[in-house]
Amino acid sequence: MREHIFEPVGMKDAGFFVPAEKRARFATNYSADMEGHLTPTQQDGGAPTDYATEPTMPSGGGGLVSTAEDYYRFAQMLANGGEIDGKRVLAPATVKLMTSNHLPEQLLTGEWGIGQHVMRPGFGYGFNCAVVFDPAAAGLPDGKGTFFWDGAAGTWFWVDPTNDVVFVGMIQRMHGATITRCCIRAMRRCMGRW
Numbered sequence: 001m002r003e004h005i006f007e008p009v010g011m012k013d014a015g016f017f018v019p020a021e022k023r024a025r026f027a028t029n030y031s032a033d034m035e036g037h038l039t040p041t042q043q044d045g046g047a048p049t050d051y052a053t054e055p056t057m058p059s060g061g062g063g064l065v066s067t068a069e070d071y072y073r074f075a076q077m078l079a080n081g082g083e084i085d086g087k088r089v090l091a092p093a094t095v096k097l098m099t100s101n102h103l104p105e106q107l108l109t110g111e112w113g114i115g116q117h118v119m120r121p122g123f124g125y126g127f128n129c130a131v132v133f134d135p136a137a138a139g140l141p142d143g144k145g146t147f148f149w150d151g152a153a154g155t156w157f158w159v160d161p162t163n164d165v166v167f168v169g170m171i172q173r174m175h176g177a178t179i180t181r182c183c184i185r186a187m188r189r190c191m192g193r194w
Contacts, residue, residue: 001014004089005074008084009070009073009077009084009087010070010084010085011066011070011074012067012069012070013065013066013069013070014064014066015064015065015066016051016055016058016063017051017052017055017065018051018065023052026065027172028040028172029041029050029153029173030172030173030174031173031174038173051065062151062152068168068170071157075157075159075166075168077090078090078095078098078147078159079159081095082094097126097127098126098129099129099131099147100126100133101124102124102125103119103125105121107119108120108123108124115150117130117150120138121137121138122134122135122138122139123138128149129147129148129149130148130149131145131146131147133145142160143160143161143163143165144162145160146158146160146162153170153173153174154170154171155170155171156168156169157169
């Protein structure tokens, strides 16, 4: 991943752990306790939330830590069709597969979802991205073709190619789907006013 994604995209801090020389820059990660109060998550160490040691088996689909700048560069590369700063990272056809809905209509019923995203008419899933392929049917102000991804700690990126928007949000709260959902709704309301 470092050779084929992180380095060409210019992601200086992305990885599956935070080395000792960068630990002072690592934001505190929070979880809600039984009463709903935020508490630092696993201060005493241990995977996956302290990210202090290299995992024995990194997951290609989760567990990365990075910075807002790195996350933005990755999202911008996708917005550019797989290229950034003149470097081709993904083929345009690959990005199209990632950012196009592949779910059949019979699954777009609003009865199930992935993480915080409920699949419904106009809102589906590509190869690893949620996709707004018909904003009116989805009841969203997003531009057609908007795609996004959210992470475990309330991080997300969102690309609206119709309105030329690339957005990165980070709240550092494990399993913060409700908060992330509220933040995304607020950003969409703001986008509808622009």
